Amino acid sequence: MEIPNAVKMLIWRACHDSLPTNQNLFKREIVESPLCTVCKTDPETxxxxxxxxxxVQDVWGSCSKRLRKVVVMEKSFKEILSYIFSVNEDEVADFAAIVYQFWRRRNSLVFEEKFLAPEIVVQLAHQAVLNYKEAV
Ligand SMILES: [Zn+2]
Structure with missing residues (x-):
């Protein structure tokens, strides 16, 4: 799989629900609210x-039709990932790169109060995939 280790690690943690989302931190009494840092309306799972x-919807909205469709299914992270693997393995790298950028963007909002525009997220993810393919 042409995916950097840091991205693989994040995907693995997402599949096992072990990312430090507000919901998970709230369960462990580390934060005072389970709500999403960005929209502040739903629990951040x-x-x-x-x-x-x-x-993140507008970012997915600007992705390939197939990725967009997959995301609309609203299944668990694991199910979506295995679905992408089953239809088109080539898109797994793109999907993973976007997910990685989402998580970085979320963290930069939490820790630095910075939030990138959706088109920048897509650009960064796309560039990361290209750079990694060139380097391998
Ligand atoms: Zn939200």
């Missing part, structure tokens, strides 16, 4: 942060 939050 893995699937909320990575595809159902309104802040």
């Amino acid at each position: 893995v699937s909320h942060a990575l595809w159902s939050c309104i802040s």
Whole structure:
């Protein structure tokens, strides 16, 4: 698989619901609210942060038709990932790169109060995939 290790690690953690989302941190009494840092309306679960939050919908909206369709299915992270693997393995790298950028964007909002525009997220993800393919 042509995916950088840091991205693989994030995907693995997302599949096992072990990302430090507000929901998970709230369960462990580390934060005071389970709500999403970005939209502040729904609990920040893995699937909320990575595809159902309104802040990521516009990014998915600008992706390939297939990825967009997959994301609309609203299944668990694991199910969506295995679905992408089953239809088109080539898109797994793109999907993973976008997910990775979403998580970075979410963290930069939490820790630095910075939030990138959707088109920048797509650009960064696309560039990361190209750079990695060139380097391998
Ligand atoms: Zn949200």
